[in-house]
Each structure stands twice: as structure tokens, then as C-alpha cells.
Amino acid sequence: MNQEKNAYVLGTDKEEMFRLGLQHQVWSGEARKGWKIAEFGPGQTILDLGCGPGFCSTELGYIVGKEGKVIAVDKSKVYTDYLKHQAELQGLNIDVINSDFSTLKLNAQLDGAYCRWALCWIDNPGEVIQEIADSMVSGGVFVAHEYFDWSTLQTEPFKENLATAIKTILELFRSPPGNIDIGRHLPALFYSAGLEVISTRPMSKIGVPDDLTWEWPNSFFRNFFKKLVADGLLDKEVYHKAIDELDELEYTEGACIFTPQMFEVVAVKP
Numbered sequence: 001m002n003q004e005k006n007a008y009v010l011g012t013d014k015e016e017m018f019r020l021g022l023q024h025q026v027w028s029g030e031a032r033k034g035w036k037i038a039e040f041g042p043g044q045t046i047l048d049l050g051c052g053p054g055f056c057s058t059e060l061g062y063i064v065g066k067e068g069k070v071i072a073v074d075k076s077k078v079y080t081d082y083l084k085h086q087a088e089l090q091g092l093n094i095d096v097i098n099s100d101f102s103t104l105k106l107n108a109q110l111d112g113a114y115c116r117w118a119l120c121w122i123d124n125p126g127e128v129i130q131e132i133a134d135s136m137v138s139g140g141v142f143v144a145h146e147y148f149d150w151s152t153l154q155t156e157p158f159k160e161n162l163a164t165a166i167k168t169i170l171e172l173f174r175s176p177p178g179n180i181d182i183g184r185h186l187p188a189l190f191y192s193a194g195l196e197v198i199s200t201r202p203m204s205k206i207g208v209p210d211d212l213t214w215e216w217p218n219s220f221f222r223n224f225f226k227k228l229v230a231d232g233l234l235d236k237e238v239y240h241k242a243i244d245e246l247d248e249l250e251y252t253e254g255a256c257i258f259t260p261q262m263f264e265v266v267a268v269k270p
Contacts (some may be wrong), residue, residue: 009012015074019051022215022219030264037199038112041068042067044066046110047069048071048072049115051074053079053082053083058092062092071097076098082096102122106135109136110135115144116144117146117147118181125190139228141267142195142269144265145183147181149184152260154258161245164238166221183262183265190267194270195268197267200263205262206259207259208255208256217257
């Protein structure tokens with residue numbers, strides 16, 4: 001799998017594909033809880049916005065079944081090509097669209113929509129939500145999982161260089177065009193689009209060494225810190241010290257990582 005420019009903040013190579021797969025394993029249970037609230041089921045047409053390589057799309061494909069359809073949208077051709085191949089192999093009814101969804105015009109009647117870490121990267125989330133809401137049938141449900149407060153990411157015990165590297169990421173994520181903490185604005189954005197919020201849920205995770213949740217931020221740090229150095233945003237000495245501190249944490253009794261605070265918002269079209 002070749003690297004792809006300007007598609008994903010961490011690229012689209014095999015290393016990042018693995019990391020995204022690991023990330024999905026950590027968060028897949030939360031996705032299913034949201035889909036259960038939304039009553040996603042057989043025969044429905046569901047939009048997966050910012051689908052990436054399609055880990056959620058394939059699960060939704062089994063949920064909607066042969067009579068339903070998943071519309072999966074992502075701007076990475078590497079990932080959409082991968083998803084097309086997986087859908088064909090598994091016999092899933094997934095309509096894969098390679099497009100920047102910030103300008104997407106939908107030509108479908110949606111029973112539901114789902115997104116995870118998609119709206120935080122664009123500068124017009126309200127317009128995108130409105131486009132989706134306009135395409136939903138009466139009773140259609142939108143489930144969104146986005147960051148509420150990325151700054152909650154921290155380690156115990158505190159590690160100075162690791163904290164510096166994390167702060168550098170946060171500063172980058174807070175720069176335009178997106179809003180990394182878009183989750184806190186979702187209820188208002190949904191109401192503005194004519195949707196009624198029926199459920200909200202904070203989603204917090206704390207990783208400890210040797211468990212799967214730990215590997216989510218652990219893999220993210222190791223991938224992203226290298227990118228910060230390559231882009232001239234993080235000093236090499238700080239980078240090496242931060243990695244050493246991360247290694248130390250893995251062998252520290254009682255160590256933990258509090259991951260960024262997530263927020264689930266479920267809204268229905270009246």
C-alpha cells in the first residue's frame with residue numbers, strides 16, 4: 001500500500017492501516033451502542049461519513065443485510081479502493097464513494113448516518129450536517145462520535161517531554177481548517193439542521209499497560225511524533241526523550257493514559 005499525500009493526517013500506508021484497525025477494535029463496542037440506540041437494522045440505507053478503510057462500513061453492511069445498503073464516503077482513494085475490495089470479497093452491499101465529503105452532494109434517501117472523527121477535520125460541519133439531514137427520511141437517525149475535549153489526553157505519572165509532544169499535537173489540531181473539539185457543538189448543529197437530539201453520552205477511556213486501550217494512544221504517539229519531527233514541529237531531542245518516557249510508562253506499576261474525551265450525539269429527523 002503506497003503512501004498518499006494530503007488524505008489523512010497520519011497518511012494511508014500499511015503502518016497507519018494497522019493503527020486504524022487497532023483503533024477500531026478499541027472503539028467498535030461504542031459504535032455498536034450508538035447504532036443500537038439509532039435502531040439501525042436490516043433493509044436500511046446508512047451513510048458512513050469519513051469511512052476510512054471501512055471497518056465500520058463492513059459491520060454496518062452486515063447489519064443492513066442484502067436488502068439494505070451502506071453508502072461509504074472518504075477522500076482517500078487508497079482506503080476506498082481497499083473497502084471496495086473488501087465489500088466484494090464479503091458480498092456486502094456497500095456503495096463506496098471517493099470524495100471530499102465537505103463538498104459532497106448526496107443523491108439518496110437515508111435511514112441513518114454515522115460518523116466518527118470526521119466532522120472535526122473540516123471547516124463547514126454545519127453545512128455537511130445540513131446536507132445529510134436534508135437527505136434523511138422522516139425518522140432517520142444520525143449518530144456522531146467526535147471529540148469533546150482533546151486536551152484531556154494525559155499520562156499518570158506525568159512525563160515532561162511526553163507532555164510537550166502531546167501539547168504540540170493539540171496545538172496543531174486546534175489550527176484551521178477544522179475544530180478538533182467539534183463534539184461539544186454537535187447538539188446545537190443538529191438542532192440548527194432541523195434534527196432533534198434524542199441521546200447524548202460521554203465516552204471516556206483509560207488505558208493501562210498491556211491492555212488494548214493502552215495500545216490506541218501508544219501507537220498514535222509513536223506514529224505521530226515522527227511526523228512532527230519530520231515537519232519541523234518537534235525537536236528531535238524532545239522526541240527521543242518522549243519515546244523513552246513512553247517506554248518507561250509501559251513498565252511502571254500503576255501507570256495509565258487518559259485518552260481524549262469523546263462525545264456521542266444521536267439525533268432524529270422529525
